[in-house]
Amino acid sequence: MKKIAVALIFASSFPLFTLGQTNSLKNFTISGEVNLDTGTVQLLPNELNTALYPTGFKPVSAKINKGKFKFNGQIDGPVWMYFKIGDKYQSAGTAISPGEQHISIDTALNYKGPINDNLVMKDAKSYDQSLIPADALRKQYRLHYDSLFSIYGRKFPEEIDLKSMKELKATYEANDAAILSFAKENPNSYYALYQLYALLNFGYNATLGNTFERFSTTLKDSRLGQATLERILSSKQIAVGEILPKFNVVDLRGVKIADNVYNSNKLTLIDLWYSHCMPCIAQFEDLKGIRNTYLDKGFEIIGISTDKTKYIEDWKLAIDKYKLTWPQYLDLNGIETSKYNIHIFPTSLLVNQQGKIVATGLTPVGLKEFLKENL
Structure with a gap:
């Protein structure tokens, strides 16, 4: 996978931050607001998913001035990031993409996504909308499970346990099918590709493999696309129908x-x-x-x-x-x-x-x- 440079130029006195060289850098701007007058906002990568970032990628910061902060810089494509403000606040992940985006942070909403108006996060709304039926099925399962738990505790009767397990499997299959359908209609959706990448942490199946193939060549060739493919290839080795690799144990x-x-x-x-x-x-x-x-x-x-x-x-x-x-x-x-x-x-x-x-x-x-x- 080719190494990709990122340059971040910060408001106030922060210097230019560069990670190598690339010929495809694009400008981005983050105009932010937060319910704090002063402080420092950090922009963080996910340390558990280093494959999504260039080698040497580090957290970067900008000063808060009267509830405002700003990042200017260059990236080659969307980057999944987190905002952190001291020990007061850390956001859920959000995509930073080339171009302009406005970020609004409410520090009372810890571990929730900040308001982000870029195209990637607008696409997230369409994605979430497409998964409503699958989410409804999951919520229905959860309600049924909770009612059974209130009756039987942790030890369900075997017949009921088996039926509950099959209901849970059906929710997984509905979710996977919904993602595949969305990818077919939205082959350039970075947000959907990131969701697939995250979902592969729970294992591989043919539906998820087919979903990856529905994305555009540009997305599949991106850093996120290659990281997703790597997860597919590694997970597929222990999928049903494969010969179990020898574990060196x-x-x-x-x-x-x-x-x-x-x-x-x-x-x-x-x-x-x-x-x-x-x-x-x-x-x-x-x-x-x-x-x-x-x-x-x-x-x-x-x-x-x-x-x-x-x-x-x-x-x-x-x-x-x-x-x-x-x-x-x-x-x-x-x-x-x-x-x-x-x-x-x-x-x-x-x-x-x-x-x-x-x-x-x-x-x-x-x-x-x-x-x-x-x-």
């Missing part, structure tokens, strides 16, 4: 996982977890029961922890405390799982005897149903 004795570790079982669940993940721990009892039921029928579980170096002892203690009798391996600091864009835990991958992924994202009740039908 070791067991409690430091022995590497075998190449043929799946060969002796008809189906193997790869349970990705870590010692301080409460949702991971919450499903251990169910997994133990499922394993006891289906072990003789050709089912096994392999646990892979992503614990950091400082938590290795916690990992070992968790295995003992929760009596995890299936094979356990350590992906120290999550290096292996990060190759496949795995950031949500627990993550489950169900593979067959040939190591082919046959299901992903199974909850214990979903796993039980799958095993009942396939073993």
Whole structure:
């Protein structure tokens, strides 16, 4: 990916800030207002998504003067940024694009998006409008789930739990379909591409892959487009139908996982977890029961922890405390799982005897149903 320069010229006494050279820089202006008379506004990149910014990209600042602030500079395309004012306020992300934009900040609305009138954020309104039916389905699911929770607490009856899980999956599918439809009609929507980029943190599916292909060549070739493609390519390696890559992990004795570790079982669940993940721990009892039921029928579980170096002892203690009798391996600091864009835990991958992924994202009740039908 080519490196892209950004130059920021600030109001007041701030000097020119440059990150390399490019032939496609365009001017931008941010005219801002805030409900503070004085102070300093910082313009921040998202440190968790460094691929979206040029190498060496740093936060920059402008002074507030009687409730006004201003940034002038040059960028080559939209950049997703955050505003921060000391410990008083931090905004949600917003796009800064070439040209003029007016930003209005209300420090009482912490972690909310500032008012931003540029074309990218105007496009966000069209995007949000197109997702109203999917959002309504999600809200309907949430209301139903809350009503069930008020009756059963955290432990739903199995039949109801399975039905709720399928309802949740339907909301995901409706959301993905809505994004695909919007991209078809708006192939130059930077905002929609950014939403796709964020959504891929939860995994890959064919609908999301098709969505990326609907964007214009210009957007796909942009820095954001290339970062999105990278997420697709890494996530797709652990999608249903793919052969599970070999994880370079070791067991409690430091022995590497075998190449043929799946060969002796008809189906193997790869349970990705870590010692301080409460949702991971919450499903251990169910997994133990499922394993006891289906072990003789050709089912096994392999646990892979992503614990950091400082938590290795916690990992070992968790295995003992929760009596995890299936094979356990350590992906120290999550290096292996990060190759496949795995950031949500627990993550489950169900593979067959040939190591082919046959299901992903199974909850214990979903796993039980799958095993009942396939073993």
